[in-house]
Amino acid sequence: MKKHLLLILAVAAVAWLAAPPAPAQDTAKKRPSSKTAVRFAIGDIHGDYESFIKLLGRLGLVDRELNWSGGSKELVQTGDIFDRGPGSRAAVELLMKLEGQAKKAGGAATTLIGNHEVMNLVGDLRYVDPREYASFAADETAALRAKKKTSILALGKTSAGLLKSNYYADFGSRMNEKIFPTAFPRGFFAHRAAFSLRGRIGAWLMSRNTVYLKDRNLFVHGGISPRVSAILPAKINSSVKADLKAFLTATDQLEKIGVFDLSLGVHELFVLLAGERAAGAATHPKLAASFAAIERIKNTSLLFASDGPFWYRGLALGDEKAFAPEVKKILGIQDVDRIVIGHTQPPSLRIQGRFANSVIMIDTGMNQQVYMGRASALIFQPDGKLQVFE
Numbered sequence: 131m132k133k134h135l136l137l138i139l140a141v142a143a144v145a146w147l148a149a150p151p152a153p154a155q156d157t158a159k160k161r162p163s164s165k166t167a168v169r170f171a172i173g174d175i176h177g178d179y180e181s182f183i184k185l186l187g188r189l190g191l192v193d194r195e196l197n198w199s200g201g202s203k204e205l206v207q208t209g210d211i212f213d214r215g216p217g218s219r220a221a222v223e224l225l226m227k228l229e230g231q232a233k234k235a236g237g238a239a240t241t242l243i244g245n246h247e248v249m250n251l252v253g254d255l256r257y258v259d260p261r262e263y264a265s266f267a268a269d270e271t272a273a274l275r276a277k278k279k280t281s282i283l284a285l286g287k288t289s290a291g292l293l294k295s296n297y298y299a300d301f302g303s304r305m306n307e308k309i310f311p312t313a314f315p316r317g318f319f320a321h322r323a324a325f326s327l328r329g330r331i332g333a334w335l336m337s338r339n340t341v342y343l344k345d346r347n348l349f350v351h352g353g354i355s356p357r358v359s360a361i362l363p364a365k366i367n368s369s370v371k372a373d374l375k376a377f378l379t380a381t382d383q384l385e386k387i388g389v390f391d392l393s394l395g396v397h398e399l400f401v402l403l404a405g406e407r408a409a410g411a412a413t414h415p416k417l418a419a420s421f422a423a424i425e426r427i428k429n430t431s432l433l434f435a436s437d438g439p440f441w442y443r444g445l446a447l448g449d450e451k452a453f454a455p456e457v458k459k460i461l462g463i464q465d466v467d468r469i470v471i472g473h474t475q476p477p478s479l480r481i482q483g484r485f486a487n488s489v490i491m492i493d494t495g496m497n498q499q500v501y502m503g504r505a506s507a508l509i510f511q512p513d514g515k516l517q518v519f520e
Contacts, residue, residue: 169204169510170519171349173472173493174244177215177259178505181496183224185505189519196224198231198239205232206342208472208492209244209351209440215497216261219331226334243338243370244351244472245440248433250325251335252377253396263317270320278319279310281391288388292414295405305394314393322393327378336374339367340432340439346467347510353445353471353489355437359460366432366439373431380420387416400428445489446474457485470508479503481518490516 170189175182186192191200207225212218228239246257281288282305286298305313325332341363342349348363358366381399384390390399403425406413413421432438445457461467472493476482479495479502495503509517 166511167203167509168512169206169344171206171208171470171492171508171510172506173208174210174496175207175218175221176210176213176246176497176500177218177221177262178497178499179215179217179220179224181498181505182217182221185496185507189507192228198228198235198237200232200235200237202236204238204240204344206344206349207239207241208349208470209242210246210472210493211241211244212246212250212262213257214259214500216259216265218259218262219265222331222334240342241338242342242349242351243335243340243440247335247338248374248440251332251374252433253322253381253392253399255395258321260315263315263321265317266320266324267317269324270317274319274323278314278391278393281385281388282393283307283310285388285391289390292387292389292417293402293406294409294411295402297402297405319393327375327382332378336371340370341366343466345510346465348464348466348469350439350469350471352438352440352473353442354439354460354464354469355442355444356456356460357437358432358439358442359463362464370432373427373433376423377427377433380423383420384417389417399424403428440473443474445469445471445484446491450485454485457488461488475501475503480520481506481508487516
C-alpha cells in the first residue's frame with residue numbers, strides 16, 4: 131500500500147480511501163476517537179435532519195437537547211443543507227444555534243454555502259421538497275399571502291410602459307386565481323421571506339463563506355477549478371457575498387417597481403431579461419441598473435459558473451492520472467495540502483480520497499430516502515491523521 135493512503139477506521143468497516151471498500155469486519159475496538167479529534171467535516175445534508183442530528187450526537191458534538199457539547203472542537207459543514215428532504219429548516223436553524231454555542235465554548239461550528247444555498251437565495255426552487263414549504267406555513271400570515279397574490283397577479287398591469295418585450299402578454303393564462311394556490315402552496319411566501327436579503331435565514335446564509343482554509347486544508351462545496359484556483363479564498367468569499375447582495379438588491383428593486391417578483395423563479399427572470407434584450411430598444415431608466423446588475427452576475431459571477439466553487443465537479447470526476455498535474459498546480463497556487471469537497475457522491479457512497487488523498491470527497495448521500503447513502507464525517511486528529519466515521 132502507498133504511504134499516502136488514509137486508513138478508514140469506521141464503526142463497522144476498515145478500508146483504504148483510495149481502494150475499493152474492504153469487506154466488513156468487527157472493528158468496534160478500533161472505532162475512531164471523536165474524543166481526541168480537533169475537527170469534523172460533514173458533507174451534504176439535503177433535508178435529512180434526523181440522520182444529521184444522530185451523526186452529531188454520535189460524534190459527541192451535541193447533547194440530548196441538541197446543544198453544543200463539543201467544547202473546543204470544530205464542526206465544518208460544506209453546504210447543501212437544503213432541498214430534497216423535509217428537514218432543511220430544522221437543520222439550518224440548528225447550525226445557526228450551534229454557531230453561537232460553539233464559539234462561547236471555545237470551539238467552532240463553521241457552515242459553508244453550497245449550490246443549493248445559492249439556489250434557494252436566488253429563487254431556483256426546483257428541488258424544494260413540498261414539506262419544506264409546509265414547515266413555514268405557521269409563519270405565513272393571511273395578510274402576507276393576500277398582498278403577494280395581489281401584486282403577482284397584477285404584474286401584467288404594473289409593468290406596462292416599462293418593458294419592451296411581450297413577456298406578460300399571456301401572463302393571465304400562466305398565472306391566475308385558479309393556478310395561484312398550486313403554484314404557491316401554504317408556507318411558500320414565508321419561506322421566500324425567510325430567504326430574502328433581510329430574512330433570518332437569508333441574512334445568515336449571506337454571511338457564510340464559500341471556501342474555508344484551516345491547517346492547510348481547503349474546504350469548499352463543489353471544488354476549485356483551474357480557472358478559480360487563481361483566486362485566493364478571501365477574494366472568493368468577498369466576491370460571492372457581494373454578488374449575492376447585488377443580485378437580491380436588484381430583484382427587490384424590480385419587485386418594488388412592479389416589474390417582476392422573484393417568487394416566479396430565477397429562470398423566469400432570465401427569460402424576461404432575454405426578451406428585453408431581444409426587443410432591442412433602450413432599457414427604461416427605472417430598470418437599467420437592476421437589469422445590468424442581474425445580467426453581469428448571471429454571466430460572470432462565480433454563483434452560476436459551471437467551473438465555480440458551487441458547481442465544479444472536476445476534482446470529483448476527473449481522470450486521476452491525466453488530471454493529477456493540474457490538481458498539483460491548484461494545490462500549489464492555493465498553498466494547501468488538501469481540498470475537501472461535497473456536492474458529488476463517490477460510487478460507494480463512502481468518503482473517498484482521490485489524487486493520493488489530496489482531494490477528499492465527503493458527500494456520502496446522507497438523505498436516506500433519496501440517495502440511500504449514509505451519514506458520515508471526516509475526522510481530523512491532532513497529529514494530522516484523518517479518519518472516517520460512519
